[in-house]
Amino acid sequence: MGPGPITADPRVLRAMSAQLVGQYDPWMTGTMNEVMGLYREVFITENQQTMLVDGTSRAGIEAALVSLLAPGDRVLVPIFGRFGHLLAEICRRAGADVHTIETEWGQVFTEDAIEAALSDVQPKVLAVVHGDTSTTVAQPLEGLGELCERHGALLYVDATATLGGNEFRTDEWRIDVATAGLQKCLGGPSGSAPVTFSERAVAVIEARKSVEEGIRDEGDPVAAEPIRSNYLDMGQIFDYWSERRLNHHTEATTMLFGARECARILLEEGLAESWSRHQLHGRAMLAGASALGLPPFGALAYKMTNVVGVEIPDGVNGDAVRGAMLEDFGIEIGTSFGPLHGRIWRIGTMGYNARTDAVLTTLAALEAVLRRAGHPCSPGAGVDAAYEVYGAAA
Structure with missing residues (x-):
């Protein structure tokens, strides 16, 4: 009964006891497509690039941020608890130019405070924790997407502790990227990170991927540096979850089954x-x-x-x-x-x-x-x- 991980739903544990299946088996790829559809409903989004990152919720966070941010990119992180500090640390390790604002633990930021910081910093990404379990309070998100669009920034949200148990509307709130984990409101074990990316965010990542692959036309605008991680490169993970089925990694079959059952249980309830x-x-x-x-x-x-x-x-x-x-x-x-x-x-x-x-x-x-x-x-x-x-x- 702590802040997570929590007792897993017995249905999830049963689903995870199923035998493994090869990653290119048609049934397996069909299951991956099913999971993408289920998590579009969970996130309340039409984003095509909605899938799982194999790893705990922190793997999803890092995959999103290291794929969005090139060295020198500005990022703004409002910190109101332990996990805001985590976002800032991950961004620094990605080589980003990290700017933070802080408030007393147990409080949240006003929209005016965030807008003032956006005006001052002019970041590429605003990275926000939704619910910080270290303080047990949640930052209001409505309006932040519009602010980011006005200031030319992408909005990333860490929804690890809130997705499924707190109101969360990806498209309506104009959230560009959101990542989560199974081990809190979704009622599963840690080890799989549901993620979703808007078209704006995908375009940033695809531009960086094209540099890696050396396929940009000579006349194209100069793109950012290639993504520094291999395993957490969302450009490659997008291809792995697409019809191309790029051989990026071996899908964690057991976690896929668990994540699917978490989404099924949630959507059955509503x-x-x-x-x-x-x-x-x-x-x-x-x-x-x-x-x-x-x-x-x-x-x-x-x-x-x-x-x-x-x-x-x-x-x-x-x-x-x-x-x-x-x-x-x-x-x-x-x-x-x-x-x-x-x-x-x-x-x-x-x-x-x-x-x-x-x-x-x-x-x-x-x-x-x-x-x-x-x-x-x-x-x-x-x-x-x-x-x-x-x-x-x-």
């Missing part, structure tokens, strides 16, 4: 229904934790639906409580990073764990452990507060 389910169980967990005397952390107006941040009470050993939760009840909750390490707990309600029984069991266990740690709690207060949320929603 995107809006899944967003509502995550919101309901997130509210119940927040109400229950608050009733146990755990103050919420961060700007609640921008709280992610699928993870709650609560402050660790004075006099309570946060790591000892987490250890007792795991050892005595088999329930994992998380702390955080950097300035929030040991200051807050992060309790997830996402994917297969966004369920009433999981929320109530976690709150009951947390109360028991807190009482043994000397923290005063009214017996049953957490569970009762969650029940009130569920009752009001019934």
Whole structure:
């Protein structure tokens, strides 16, 4: 019940137990095409280049950024938590000219603040984390795509922690590139990164690929340097997932089966229904934790639906409580990073764990452990507060 990875849906685990299939078997290539279609629905996009990157969500992030950014390209990264720092680091390693703006952890940026930075920096790419699990708040995205178009920038969004459980509309919000992972709201294991690229973003990557292949006409404009990574070269990955079936790598068959089942489960439920389910169980967990005397952390107006941040009470050993939760009840909750390490707990309600029984069991266990740690709690207060949320929603 931490910020991810979470308990995988049993249907996903069953799908991943299927036998392997050769990557050029017609059934295998048909499955790849099916997965592309499924994730267009998940991302709510018409983007042709919607697929999987074989690797954890960080592989998807790096594939997107190293393929978009050539050495010297300017990128703007608004940092409001640990994973904004990660985006900045990856961009620096790609040789980009990285500019950042920062706000207090637990807060988000206003649209005006981002527009001012865009005007000042004039970047090629604005790279934004949607929901930063280190702080449990989500940056509003509506309007950022229009700002980027106005300033000639591409909009990249890291949706690892939010896709499937928080509202996300790729085309409507004019997002050029989005990457995600299975291990949060999608209810699968880490190891596969769904990604989607707009035509504008594809054109940038294809121009760099043509330099690599030496096929640009003499009169063509000078293109950026070729992509520095081989495995994470989206130009080659596009070709691998196209009818050309470029022999770029051997598809991770088991992860393909898992990613397909994650999308099937989500779309069977319905995107809006899944967003509502995550919101309901997130509210119940927040109400229950608050009733146990755990103050919420961060700007609640921008709280992610699928993870709650609560402050660790004075006099309570946060790591000892987490250890007792795991050892005595088999329930994992998380702390955080950097300035929030040991200051807050992060309790997830996402994917297969966004369920009433999981929320109530976690709150009951947390109360028991807190009482043994000397923290005063009214017996049953957490569970009762969650029940009130569920009752009001019934």
